[in-house]
Amino acid sequence: MDGFSGYNQILITPEDQHKTSFITPWGNFCYRVMPFGLKNTGATYQRAMTYIFHDLLHKTIEDYVDDILGKSKHRQDHLLILAPLFERLIHFCLHLNPSKCVFGILTGKLLGFIISIRGIEVDPTKIKAIIEMPPPSNLKQAPWSSRMPSISASFYLTAFRPLSTFSSSPP
Numbered sequence: 001m002d003g004f005s006g007y008n009q010i011l012i013t014p015e016d017q018h019k020t021s022f023i024t025p026w027g028n029f030c031y032r033v034m035p036f037g038l039k040n041t042g043a044t045y046q047r048a049m050t051y052i053f054h055d056l057l058h059k060t061i062e063d064y065v066d067d068i069l070g071k072s073k074h075r076q077d078h079l080l081i082l083a084p085l086f087e088r089l090i091h092f093c094l095h096l097n098p099s100k101c102v103f104g105i106l107t108g109k110l111l112g113f114i115i116s117i118r119g120i121e122v123d124p125t126k127i128k129a130i131i132e133m134p135p136p137s138n139l140k141q142a143p144w145s146s147r148m149p150s151i152s153a154s155f156y157l158t159a160f161r162p163l164s165t166f167s168s169s170p171p
Contacts, residue, residue, distance in 0.1 A: 009094050010034040010048055052088050061085055068096075069110060078104060 011033055012020060020038065021030040034041055042065060049063045060081040062069040070085055072078040082103075089096065102108060107116040114121045124131075 010045060052092050052094075053085070056084060056088075067110065069115070075104070 012031055017030045017032060019030075020035065021028055023029075034044065046063075046065055049065070049068075050057065053061055053063060053068075057063065060071060062071065068085065070078070070082050072081045088094075107114060109115075109123060112123050112126050114123050
């Protein structure tokens, strides 16, 4: 489920509204709801979601900023899990974006991962370029080749030089 204009659903206290003021040719204005561009907006929204769903998190729901995932092990339990979630949304006057909400699915994409009964997997479309990348045909094409001489020299000095003193003089 996706929160509808998530940040704009959190009211700014009247004593803090003057801190968001801005000037236009038509006058001075300030925000009554949290706008997107303020510093720490994402952290504030995440903290609000954690406060709202504190006892349900990591048990029956997961949330990340404005994305909410209701989870159940059995299909018949899913409505029982969604009931307290929707009660909290109604109580705190939070709205969901119906075009981005999906219910009762066994597998779905969330934050670039595929969530399924098997667990959390990487979305193959996100790593397609890495999978299809051809192996380097020479040493210069390897991404680590420019650092290799310095790495090998420092590795030699720290690892093999102390060992060479032991091997050159047997007991």
